[in-house]
Amino acid sequence: MSDSAATNTSTAQAAAPTFDQFGLSADILKAVRESGYTTPTPIQAQAIPVVLAGRDVMGAAQTGTGKTASFSLPIIQRLLPNANTSASPARHPVRALMLTPTRELADQVAANVQTYSKHTPLRSTVVFGGVDMNPQSDALRRGVEILIATPGRLLDHVQQKTVNLGQVQMLVLDEADRMLDMGFLPDLQRILNLLPKERQTLLFSATFSPEIKKLAATYLRNPQTIEVARSNSTNANVRQIVYEVHESDKSGAVAQIIRERELKQVIVFCNSKIGASRLARVLEKDGIVATAIHGDRSQSERMQALDAFKRGEIEALVATDVAARGLDIAELPAVINFDLPFNAEDYVHRIGRTGRAGASGDALSLCSANERKQLADIEKLIKRPLDVEPLEVTTRARRDGSSGSAPRRDERFGRPERGEHRHASRDESGSRRRTTGTHDRPRGRQQPVDEFFLKPYEPSPSAMKRQEETVEPERKSAPKQPLAALLGGLGMPRKSS
DNA sequence: AAAAAAC
Numbered sequence: 001m002s003d004s005a006a007t008n009t010s011t012a013q014a015a016a017p018t019f020d021q022f023g024l025s026a027d028i029l030k031a032v033r034e035s036g037y038t039t040p041t042p043i044q045a046q047a048i049p050v051v052l053a054g055r056d057v058m059g060a061a062q063t064g065t066g067k068t069a070s071f072s073l074p075i076i077q078r079l080l081p082n083a084n085t086s087a088s089p090a091r092h093p094v095r096a097l098m099l100t101p102t103r104e105l106a107d108q109v110a111a112n113v114q115t116y117s118k119h120t121p122l123r124s125t126v127v128f129g130g131v132d133m134n135p136q137s138d139a140l141r142r143g144v145e146i147l148i149a150t151p152g153r154l155l156d157h158v159q160q161k162t163v164n165l166g167q168v169q170m171l172v173l174d175e176a177d178r179m180l181d182m183g184f185l186p187d188l189q190r191i192l193n194l195l196p197k198e199r200q201t202l203l204f205s206a207t208f209s210p211e212i213k214k215l216a217a218t219y220l221r222n223p224q225t226i227e228v229a230r231s232n233s234t235n236a237n238v239r240q241i242v243y244e245v246h247e248s249d250k251s252g253a254v255a256q257i258i259r260e261r262e263l264k265q266v267i268v269f270c271n272s273k274i275g276a277s278r279l280a281r282v283l284e285k286d287g288i289v290a291t292a293i294h295g296d297r298s299q300s301e302r303m304q305a306l307d308a309f310k311r312g313e314i315e316a317l318v319a320t321d322v323a324a325r326g327l328d329i330a331e332l333p334a335v336i337n338f339d340l341p342f343n344a345e346d347y348v349h350r351i352g353r354t355g356r357a358g359a360s361g362d363a364l365s366l367c368s369a370n371e372r373k374q375l376a377d378i379e380k381l382i383k384r385p386l387d388v389e390p391l392e393v394t395t396r397a398r399r400d401g402s403s404g405s406a407p408r409r410d411e412r413f414g415r416p417e418r419g420e421h422r423h424a425s426r427d428e429s430g431s432r433r434r435t436t437g438t439h440d441r442p443r444g445r446q447q448p449v450d451e452f453f454l455k456p457y458e459p460s461p462s463a464m465k466r467q468e469e470t471v472e473p474e475r476k477s478a479p480k481q482p483l484a485a486l487l488g489g490l491g492m493p494r495k496s497s
Numbered sequence: 498a499a500a501a502a503a504c
Contacts, residue, residue: 102501102502103501103502128502128503129503129504133503133504150501150502150503151503153503156503181500181501182502183501183502271498271500272499272500273499273500294500295502320500320501339499341500342500346500
């Protein structure tokens with residue numbers, strides 16, 4: 001908010017905004033207060049008045065910026081005047097629909113909505129796949145004003161006629177870019193066609209890619225664009241370090257990092273489901289309480305894992321990118337990237353799980369020889385070079401049992417002449433921060449030098465140049481479906497699946 | 498390349 005609405009606050013803080021300035025109902029404000037929030041985040045300060053005014057919104061903001069509240073609070077407010085206390089389901093049609101790409105995210109948004117609306121007569125529920133439909137159907141039949149859903153299961157309910165979307169006045173597309181990436185466009189089109197044309201649509205996306213713009217152009221009406229600085233990538237609260245390790249040293253490296261940094265809780269991201277399961281097992285064997293969360297585990301296992309982690313019963317949550325976006329875990333001190341993500345965008349989301357709400361956090365990434373491309377992509381996206389350090393893994397024996405002596409750092413990383421200036425931490429003279437693997441212990445299990453480590457990384461000058469050119473990261477991975485074709489055919493008869 | 502999501 002740019003205006004100075006708070007004129008008579010006794011507190012002398014000049015422009016400290018409060019939630020009171022939005023004209024939200026006392027019941028909502030009470031819930032907000034009980035949640036412990038006092039000051040709106042930037043996205044909230046910008047979005048709440050716009051949503052209250054009934055305008056469509058094109059929002060660029062990530063979770064962790066208070067995005068959920070930025071649309072939930074004004075939506076609840078707008079539903080309130082017609083809130084019905086009647087017990088009749090017919091009096092509680094779905095009037096607000098919120099779609100998210102993953103089940104966990106849907107669950108989390110629903111929990112937020114539930115919290116913010118608990119002092120109002122409004123009802124809400126959540127539907128997503130992987131769990132029994134019947135309880136969801138029951139809840140829908142009892143009637144809800146606010147429905148949070150993943151697209152597939154929602155359509156399932158539509159087909160079963162357990163829900164009618166004909167009275168939806170407000171629609172939220174959360175993590176819209178992710179939904180497109182995941183091939184949800186046909187489902188989204190199907191859902192959008194069921195909604196009244198006369199409605200308010202809020203689209204939130206990490207990026208405004210051409211696909212997202214096309215989607216917005218098709219389904220939003222004169223949207224107000226709201227952009228909040230990408231908080232996490234440049235978040236000073238998050239210390240980002242990349243460790244160069246041999247691929248086969250990675251499991252040991254994770255265990256070592258957890259031990260040496262005495263991490264109470266950490267999410268470890270892997271690129272594959274198998275890799276996540278495997279790592280969880282290795283860590284368990286190493287005496288670290290760990291569990292895996294990914295799409296091949298049952299929904300109950302996923303929820304159990306997440307709950308146990310939130311309760312602090314698990315030290316290491318080993319996850320695929322199912323957990324990269326949106327999940328809000330309080331006071332997570334660190335995130336480890338076992339693999340660097342193929343999609344640089346996902347790096348930002350992953351490390352966004354730590355250093356939230358003003359707390360500090362560490363983003364520690366393992367980088368092996370064949371991941372330099374990913375590293376370069378990430379640096380390009382976040383527009384700055386990452387601090388790269390060697391990591392000597394001492395905790396686990398190498399499989400080949402070789403006993404060659406460890407190469408000196410010079411040998412391993414090449415002479416710092418050609419383009420090595422970017423890695424201050426590699427400077428021998430510098431007082432490199434003491435990190436894992438540097439304690440004086442006999443070691444001699446380093447693998448022969450990798451080509452990766454011999455060749456200094458070339459900091460692509462274009463990487464730093466292009467930052468001025470566009471805010472938008474280049475999307476590398478094309479969706480499985482011919483998105484352009486689908487988008488080109490918006491409104492056209494779609495293929496059935 | 499891999500991941501996610503309806504049955």
